[in-house]
Amino acid sequence: MMSLAAVQSVPTNNVAVRGGASSGQPVVQEQTAGTPAHGAHPRLETRALSVRYGGGAVGVADITMPVHANRVTALIGPSGCGKTTYLRALNRMHDLTPGAHVSGQVLLDGEDIYGPGVDPIVVRRRIGMVFQKPSPFPTMSIYDNVVAGLKLVGVRKRSVLDGVAERSLRQAGLWDEVKDRLKTGGRDLSGGQQQRLSIARALAVEPDVLLMDEPTSSLDPKSTGHIEELMVELKKEVTLVIVTHNMQQAARLSDYTAFFYLGALIELGPTSRIFEAPAEERTAEYISGRFG
Amino acid sequence: MTLRFRHIRDYAVRAVLVLCTVCLVAPLLVIIGYVLVNGISALTPAFFTEELGSPARAMQGRPTGLFHSIVGTVVIDLLALSFAAPVGMGAGIMLSEYSENPLNGPIRILTGTLNGMPAILMGLLAFSLVVRPTGRFSAVAGSVALAFVMVPIIARSVESVLRTTPWSLREVGLALGLPRWRVIVSTVLPAARSGILTGVLIAFARAAGEAAPLLFTSFGQNYLNLDIRRPMDTLPQRLYSLAISPYQEWHAMGWAAAIVLLLFVMACFLAARALSRAHGGRDA
Ligand SMILES: Nc1ncnc2c1ncn2[C@@H]1O[C@H](COP(=O)(O)OP(=O)(O)OP(=O)(O)O)[C@@H](O)[C@H]1O
Ligand SMILES: [Mg+2]
Numbered sequence: 001m002m003s004l005a006a007v008q009s010v011p012t013n014n015v016a017v018r019g020g021a022s023s024g025q026p027v028v029q030e031q032t033a034g035t036p037a038h039g040a041h042p043r044l045e046t047r048a049l050s051v052r053y054g055g056g057a058v059g060v061a062d063i064t065m066p067v068h069a070n071r072v073t074a075l076i077g078p079s080g081c082g083k084t085t086y087l088r089a090l091n092r093m094h095d096l097t098p099g100a101h102v103s104g105q106v107l108l109d110g111e112d113i114y115g116p117g118v119d120p121i122v123v124r125r126r127i128g129m130v131f132q133k134p135s136p137f138p139t140m141s142i143y144d145n146v147v148a149g150l151k152l153v154g155v156r157k158r159s160v161l162d163g164v165a166e167r168s169l170r171q172a173g174l175w176d177e178v179k180d181r182l183k184t185g186g187r188d189l190s191g192g193q194q195q196r197l198s199i200a201r202a203l204a205v206e207p208d209v210l211l212m213d214e215p216t217s218s219l220d221p222k223s224t225g226h227i228e229e230l231m232v233e234l235k236k237e238v239t240l241v242i243v244t245h246n247m248q249q250a251a252r253l254s255d256y257t258a259f260f261y262l263g264a265l266i267e268l269g270p271t272s273r274i275f276e277a278p279a280e281e282r283t284a285e286y287i288s289g290r291f292g
Numbered sequence: 293m294t295l296r297f298r299h300i301r302d303y304a305v306r307a308v309l310v311l312c313t314v315c316l317v318a319p320l321l322v323i324i325g326y327v328l329v330n331g332i333s334a335l336t337p338a339f340f341t342e343e344l345g346s347p348a349r350a351m352q353g354r355p356t357g358l359f360h361s362i363v364g365t366v367v368i369d370l371l372a373l374s375f376a377a378p379v380g381m382g383a384g385i386m387l388s389e390y391s392e393n394p395l396n397g398p399i400r401i402l403t404g405t406l407n408g409m410p411a412i413l414m415g416l417l418a419f420s421l422v423v424r425p426t427g428r429f430s431a432v433a434g435s436v437a438l439a440f441v442m443v444p445i446i447a448r449s450v451e452s453v454l455r456t457t458p459w460s461l462r463e464v465g466l467a468l469g470l471p472r473w474r475v476i477v478s479t480v481l482p483a484a485r486s487g488i489l490t491g492v493l494i495a496f497a498r499a500a501g502e503a504a505p506l507l508f509t510s511f512g513q514n515y516l517n518l519d520i521r522r523p524m525d526t527l528p529q530r531l532y533s534l535a536i537s538p539y540q541e542w543h544a545m546g547w548a549a550a551i552v553l554l555l556f557v558m559a560c561f562l563a564a565r566a567l568s569r570a571h572g573g574r575d576a
Contacts, residue, residue, distance in 0.1 A: 131463065149470065
C-alpha cells in the first residue's frame with residue numbers, strides 16, 4: 001500500500017521505533033509529515049455520504065467533507081446527531097449492522113472504500129478504530145493484545161512482534177507502565193491503561209487513519225490528559241478523527257472541527273475559526289452550551 | 293398491626309417456597325436412596341473388572357460384572373461427542389455469528405425438532421441411516437443416535453453463550469482488519485470457552501443417560517468388544533436389559549449399574565456447574 005509510505009517517511013523521533021513488520025515497504029518521500037500541504041488532496045474524503053438504519057431511521061444524510069492528512073479532525077454535536085454513525089462509515093463498520101445501508105462515497109487517498117472489489121478487511125487495516133469503551137481482548141495478555149492484529153494474520157516472527165509491541169506501547173505512552181508485565185492479562189490494567197492498550201493495539205497494524213469515538217469519555221482527568229498528549233504526538237504519523245462531547249478537548253486538540261446536527265453536517269472549518277467565529281447560528285449555540 | 297400481618301405473609305410465602313423445594317428434591321432423594329439401597333450389594337470389585345457372560349455365570353455365583361458395558365459406554369459416548377461437538381458447535385456459531393445466513397431458518401427448525409423429538413426416534417433415525425445400509429448393529433450406529441441427542445443441545449447452548457459475549461469484542465477484532473472467521477476463532481470462542489464447555493458437558497450427560505436410542509443401534513452384548521463396527525454394550529441399555537431379565541442376580545446388577553450411571557451423570561452436571569460458575573464469576 002502506497003499510503004503507508006507517508007507514515008514511514010516520518011523522521012525518527014522520540015516515540016517512533018519504526019521498522020518491524022513493514023520494513024520491507026519502500027520508503028517514498030512524497031509527503032513530509034508535519035507540513036501537509038493545505039488544500040492538497042485530503043487523506044480521506046466523504047462525498048454525499050448517507051447512512052440509513054433498518055426501519056428507515058436516518059443516521060447521517062449527505063455528508064460531504066474532507067479529512068486532512070496528519071491533522072486531528074474533531075466531530076462534535078449533540079447526542080444522537082450521527083457522529084458515531086459517520087465515523088463508523090469511514091472504515092466500513094456498518095457492513096455487519098443488519099439493516100444498515102450506506103450510500104455515497106468514502107475516498108481514501110482518492111479511492112472509494114465502498115467501490116466494487118474493495119475488501120473491507122484491507123480498508124480496516126488502513127483505517128483503524130478505537131472505541132469509547134476500553135476493550136482489551138479478555139483472554140489475551142497485554143503483549144498478545146498489542147500484536148493481535150499482526151499475529152492473527154500470520155506474522156509469527158518473534159523479533160518482528162517484539163519490535164512492534166514495544167513501538168506501539170511506547171507510542172501509546174504505556175510502555176513504562178507495563179514493560180515488566182507484558183504476559184499478564186490486559187484486564188488487570190486500569191481503565192485509562194486499558195484505553196491506551198486499545199490505542200497501542202490499533203497502532204500496531206500501522207494504520208494511516210485512526211478513528212476514535214469518544215476515547216476519553218470513560219476516563220479520569222489524568223488518563224484523559226495522557227491520551228490527549230498522545231493524540232497530539234500521534235498526528236505526526238497518522239490522521240486522526242475523533243468524536244468528543246468535550247468542547248475544551250476539541251478546542252485544545254483538533255485542527256479541524258465538524259459540527260453535526262440531526263444527521264447533517266452543519267459546519268466544518270479550522271477549529272480556531274469554528275470556536276471563535278462560527279458561521280452558523282446553531283454551531284454558536286451548541287459551542288456556547290445553549291443546547292445539546 | 294400491618295407489621296404483624298407482613299410477618300405472617302412473609303412466613304407463609306417462605307413456607308410455600310420450602311414446600312415446593314421439598315416436593316422437587318424429595319423424589320430425587322428417594323430415587324437416589326432406593327437405587328443405592330438396592331444396588332450397593334452388587335457393587336463388588338468384580339462388577340468393574342468382569343464381563344457379564346451368560347446368565348448361568350451369575351446363577352452359579354461365578355464372578356461377573358459390567359466391565360464391558362462401562363468400556364462400551366465410554367467408547368460410544370466419546371465417539372458420539374466427536375460427531376456431535378463439531379456439528380453442534382458449527383450450528384451454534386452459524387446461528388449466533390452469521391445471522392444473515394439464509395440456512396439459519398432451516399437450522400433452527402431442525403435443531404428445534406431434534407430437541408423435542410423422543411429419544412427412541414433418534415434410534416430409529418440412526419437405524420435407518422447406519423444399521424440398514426451397513427446391515428448390522430454397531431457401536432457407530434449407537435454413537436450416531438446419541439449424536440442426534442447431543443447436537444441440538446450443543447447448538448442451542450453455544451448459540452446462547454456466544455450471544456452473551458459482548459458484541460464489542462467482534463467489532464474490536466474487525467476494526468483491526470481481521471477477517472470475520474479469525475475474530476470468531478481467536479477472540480469470541482476463547483471468551484466463551486467455559487460456557488461452551490458447560491453446554492457440551494450437559495449434552496454429553498444427557499446423551500450418556502439415554503437407553504432408548506441404543507436399543508436397535510448399538511444393540512448390546514454380554515462380552516467385551518472394542519470393534520466399533522460390531523454391537524457394543526452400554527450401561528443404560530444394559531440396565532434396561534438386566535431389569536427385564538428373569539434372573540434375580542441380574543436385577544441386583546441392574547441396580548448397581550444404575551448407581552454407576554447416576555454417579556457418572558451427576559459428575560458431568562457438577563463439572564458443568566463448576567465451569568459455568570467460573571465463567572459467570574470471571575465475566576461478572
Ligand atoms: N444500530 C442502529 N439502528 C438504528 N438506529 C440507529 C442505530 N445506531 C444509531 N441509530 C440512530 O442514528 C442516529 C445517530 O446515532 P449516532 O449513534 O450516530 O449518534 P451520536 O452522534 O454518536 O450520539 P452520541 O453522542 O450519543 O454518541 C440516532 O438517531 C440513533 O438513534
Ligand atoms: Mg456516539
